[in-house]
Amino acid sequence: MTDAEILEENLSSVNGLPDGWADLYRRLVHDVHAIDAQLRVTQAKEKFGELRVYMEAYNKSVYTIIDEASRQSRFLCQTCGEAGVLSRTNDGFYATVCPKHSSGFKPAMSPMRHLRMVAPPDQEPETGDGA
Numbered sequence: 001m002t003d004a005e006i007l008e009e010n011l012s013s014v015n016g017l018p019d020g021w022a023d024l025y026r027r028l029v030h031d032v033h034a035i036d037a038q039l040r041v042t043q044a045k046e047k048f049g050e051l052r053v054y055m056e057a058y059n060k061s062v063y064t065i066i067d068e069a070s071r072q073s074r075f076l077c078q079t080c081g082e083a084g085v086l087s088r089t090n091d092g093f094y095a096t097v098c099p100k101h102s103s104g105f106k107p108a109m110s111p112m113r114h115l116r117m118v119a120p121p122d123q124e125p126e127t128g129d130g131a
C-alpha cells in the first residue's frame with residue numbers, strides 16, 4: 001500500500017469511535033503518519049471511557065503519542081468533544097462525559113490508570129497484539 005492509502009485507511013477507523021474524539025483521533029493518525037507513514041492502525045475504540053488505538057507495530061515515539069492521546073481522551077467528552085470527566089454508571093459502564101452528557105454518570109478513577117500504577121516502572125510497552 002502507498003503511504004496515502006495507509007493514511008486514508010487509518011483515518012477511516014474514526015468511524016468506530018465516539019464523535020467527540022474524532023478530532024483527537026485524526027490528529028493522532030497524522031502524527032503517527034509523520035513518524036512512520038507505513039504504520040497501520042489495527043483497531044481504534046473506546047474502552048473504559050478512554051480512547052484505545054492499536055497498531056500493527058510500534059516504536060517508542062509512536063507508543064508515546066498514542067499513550068498521550070489516550071490520556072487526553074479522559075478529559076474530552078466522547079459525545080461532543082467539550083471538556084469532560086472520566087465517569088461511570090452504577091452498573092460499571094465507563095465513559096468520558098461533559099456536564100451536558102453526564103446523565104446517569106458519576107466521576108470515576110480510570111481502572112486502567114490503577115493498573116498502570118501497580119505495573120513495574122521499568123516495564124517495556126507491549127510490541128503489538130500477537131505480532
Ligand SMILES: [Zn+2]
Binds near residue numbers: 077078081082097101
Ligand atoms: Zn458532551
